Amino acid sequence: MTHEREITEPVDxxxxxxxxxxxxxxxxxxxxxxxxxxxxxxxxxWEYWGVVTPTHVVGLVASSLxxxxxxxxxxxxxxxxxxxGTEVVVxxxxxxxxxxxxxxxxxxxxxxxxxxxxxxxxxxxTIRATAPDIEVDLVAPLPPGHESLGVVVPWSxxxxxxxxxxxxxxxxxxxxxxxxxxxxxDEDSFAVLDHxxxxxxxxxxxxxxxxxxxxxxxxxxxxWTDGTGSTENALLVGGRLHKIGADLTWRYDRGDWLRPxxxxxxxxxxxxxxxxxxxxxxxxxxxxxxxxxxxGHFSGWAATDDGERVDLDGLVGxxxxxxxxx
Numbered sequence: 216m217t218h219e220r221e222i223t224e225p226v227d228x229x230x231x232x233x234x235x236x237x238x239x240x241x242x243x244x245x246x247x248x249x250x251x252x253x254x255x256x257x258x259x260x261w262e263y264w265g266v267v268t269p270t271h272v273v274g275l276v277a278s279s280l281x282x283x284x285x286x287x288x289x290x291x292x293x294x295x296x297x298x299x300g301t302e303v304v305v306x307x308x309x310x311x312x313x314x315x316x317x318x319x320x321x322x323x324x325x326x327x328x329x330x331x332x333x334x335x336x337x338x339x340x341t342i343r344a345t346a347p348d349i350e351v352d353l354v355a356p357l358p359p360g361h362e363s364l365g366v367v368v369p370w371s372x373x374x375x376x377x378x379x380x381x382x383x384x385x386x387x388x389x390x391x392x393x394x395x396x397x398x399x400x401d402e403d404s405f406a407v408l409d410h411x412x413x414x415x416x417x418x419x420x421x422x423x424x425x426x427x428x429x430x431x432x433x434x435x436x437x438x439w440t441d442g443t444g445s446t447e448n449a450l451l452v453g454g455r456l457h458k459i460g461a462d463l464t465w466r467y468d469r470g471d472w473l474r475p476x477x478x479x480x481x482x483x484x485x486x487x488x489x490x491x492x493x494x495x496x497x498x499x500x501x502x503x504x505x506x507x508x509x510x511g512h513f514s515g516w517a518a519t520d521d522g523e524r525v526d527l528d529g530l531v532g533x534x535x536x537x538x539x540x541x
Contacts, residue, residue: 467536483517
């Protein structure tokens with residue numbers, strides 16, 4: 216078990232010299248950190264929105280990795296398993312706008328026929344994107360009392376990451392793929408935000424799983440947080456966040472990614488059953504990565520702060536392994 220401090224007041228991520236602010240280390244129920252990352256030097260900034268509907272999965276990435284902006288729009292048709300998507304690399308992330316605080320300000324990324332624009336407001340985020348054969352026009356309301364997980368992961372005073380994982384957000388709007396428009400209803404569709412700001416080691420591996428459903432959602436991480444004293448694990452029930460302060464054990468078959476995954480530990484015993492594997496590879500010399508992101512359904516349980524076991528059967532989302540040199 217970790218012994219993480221809950222942060223309840225706004226705080227700067229960095230000290231004036233760019234090192235990690237010790238007062239920023241901990242976790243929060245809403246975005247309270249200002250990512251005042253100075254200039255250049257191993258700094259990574261990104262916004263990822265993943266959306267699951269009964270018919271499609273949508274993924275949007277706007278990022279600045281110092282020497283490159285890597286932006287992408289991805290759509291999976293759950294019925295046909297057809298993938299449609301575009302990734303662009305913009306030298307030195309020129310023109311990319313990523314605000315210092317989650318949930319406030321605008322996000323912009325563009326290049327070679329792709330554009331992502333996100334307007335973050337206290338009551339909702341508007342998410343628009345265009346790419347060849349894809350148009351996304353969504354609103355993700357922020358329901359009253361809805362909580363998210365913010366965590367600072369400290370590798371050292373010069374290497375650290377602030378992440379916000381906001382799971383189980385309702386989402387509505389339209390998705391247009393290859394000339395066909397699909398309505399998205401917040402009655403049966405969910406969005407997940409991954410907001411990241413930090414200074415990373417050059418080589419890193421992580422696991423991430425997120426599942427959403429009516430009244431419940433799960434957020435689980437691993438590998439990159441091990442040994443830091445911080446975790447990014449939480450259960451969301453009725454909008455209330457239950458922080459799980461324990462490293463988890465991940466079991467999956469790297470030779471067959473579609474076999475069931477198992478994620479377990481204190482207060483968690485989850486099986487993940489994939490129905491599709493997405494493989495994303497980047498190799499630009501100094502910048503390289505490989506991600507296996509599987510979409511599927513969850514079963515099992517996680518426990519609230521008072522020990523109640525919450526049934527997770529039927530939650531839909533993803534589990535992934537990513538390995539990066541960046």
